[in-house]
Amino acid sequence: MKLSKVLMSLLSVVLLAGLFTGCTSKKDEPAASSDPKAVEGEITVITQRTDIVDTVFQDYAKEFNKLYPNVKVNFQALADYDGQIKIRMGTRDYGDVLLIPGSIPVEELPNFFEPLGTYEEMKNKYTGIEERTVDHNSYGIPIAMVYSGVIYNKKVFKDAGITQLPKTPDQFLTALQQIKDKTKAVPLFTNYASGWALTQWESSLATLAGTKEYVNVTQPNTDDNFTKGQPHYELYKVLYDAAKKGLIEKDPTTTDWETSKADLAQGKIGTMVLGSWAIDQIKSTAPNKDDIGFMPFPTNASKVLVPLAGDFNLGINVNSENKPAARAWVDWFTEKSNYAVEQAGSISPLKGAPMPSILKQYEDQGVVFETLTPSPKGQEGIVDKIDKMGEIGLWQPDFKKRIIEAAVGNRPESYDAIMKDLNDAWVKARAEVAAKEAK
């Protein structure tokens, strides 16, 4: 009996202690310390780059330690980053520095991440931070600025007799047809089986619209998102037409992403719709690196706009116990690591960073590279809300797969029927979201 009493009181002490430590608020702000040596602690950095976590990232840690000798950096890489980190974020233990998962609604960020500074302070230094800004506070810095469009093999184009890069959807389809007729290469590889590769098309929406306002400003306030003549309709019509004319791989259901990179590099594939982050990965398997080219997505818009978008954003866990050290890593990584150019093959988020050479030719042709206009105040994250409410999946592969299936004759649906279906879901979800917001 006595024993159990002692045990009980012990247990309750332990429990209470846990309760109190859970309640004590941690007020240490991540103030940028002037002396790097004063910053100390052990931090865990979570990344999506399973491929280079044991090599390049270890070198980063060494470089970082030259400046901050008293900070120990550990890394964790997650293969299915978005899926796994979201579940971990249900606990307090999700590293010190991590990439903000794209699926977390913007207004939820203050619950999970530490503010990095006001937007006014930060905007002079970084591009692309407006996407993760809530109430004037920025919660993340992009690890790289990526641009999207069509990655193509110059040799395949030459063999097919394409002398001028296609600029409109019609020219693009003609070019694909030429590749099919004159070479053995697959004109447009969709990477249907991987799923996520199809979501890359959505990044080119602004190019089709021809304005940087469309995605975040016009789109959430229109009921005609998927009707004929609108950017979404025109964008995926290219996919549908190419698939319908047999200009894609023979059996999309059994494609493989890793092989497709090498196939494009070796001229077995003509084009793929991807982001700039893929260019270096493809080049690394190419017999001749100069064969790999990039072009903006074909558009009928009067001005060719290639949207620059933040890749994953780097943020700090609001529960972190080593915030100054975490902050030091974020600053060092975005300013000094050169990750954006070397590892992501894109542009640094720092203002005034130089354009990569692959884009030089387009600057001369009047192609503009710009970040999208952020949502107006009060409408942050609304596209995402409508998208999820209606289960449309702008950034999911599902309806793109449906388009391909319909085009190759696996589904008894026309392109217009799919678009009408999506538009109906959009209109309904938009009304539902508006009703919810009004409550």
Place this chain on the structure above:
Amino acid sequence: MLKFSNLSYSKQRLAIIVAFSFIPLALLITFAYLPVINMFKYSFSDWNGYSKRLEYVGFENYIKIFTDPEYFSVFKVSLYYFVATFVQMGLALYFASILSFQTWFKNFFKGVLFFPSLMNGVAIGFIFLFFFKPDGTLDTLLQAVGLGSYVKLWLGNPEIINISLAGTSIWRYMGFNFIVFLGAISSISSDLYEAADIDGANRWHQFRSIILPSIKRILQLNLILAISGAVSAFDIPYIMTGGSNGSETFVIQTLDVAFKYSKVGLASAMAVILLLIVIAVTLLQRLLIRGEED
């Protein structure tokens, strides 16, 4: 002094029972019952999976699932797996019966048949992706034996895709049914066969009058497992096609709703419904079986 051996036998027994049940019960509660209770809780909410905000919406999720035909139409795909279940059981029973009699290379065949069940589902998914690919193993095989004209897009054609996948599923799970049947059949006393032989019964008679009645229970058990497996088919189609091209099953759809569209509340309601269906199927079968015995 207090010593365990001084306690009476019944008290010792109680102490041991309590001590030995504690760990399994704790594990069971933590990893089985608490999550299920939470799932029921979530199914009445609009939780998105990570937010600190959770609002109870009553039966809204359930109403949505039952009124929107999109959520239930995927059960059509389960029919393929349901039919495959019977093929699978039939084959398993056939092989188990044959291999319980004297045959050449008996143990070798047993091993061959059981082998797929030992393999990881992901590995099987990839093997069969190669198998069904255009110009893959199956096509090459058909060309080699002169059946080249039957070559199809095994996963690209929506009419065939579910048959291909259900076929893979048979290959994967047949070994398990087979080994269970084999175990049951070998527990039948050999005297019965001897007596049957003397009476002039052939193999078919022996199968019908000795083996089948003796393993009826096991047959029923396997059938329940196989049917609830067909309703909740998941791993093969998920790994091989991710549910695209008309191969989406109810579980894949539930996952999509939860993790692609962040509607954990709605997905929990779907999971609850699936649980209820499986329970209903099991109960129904038990009732039918009991009816037979009377």
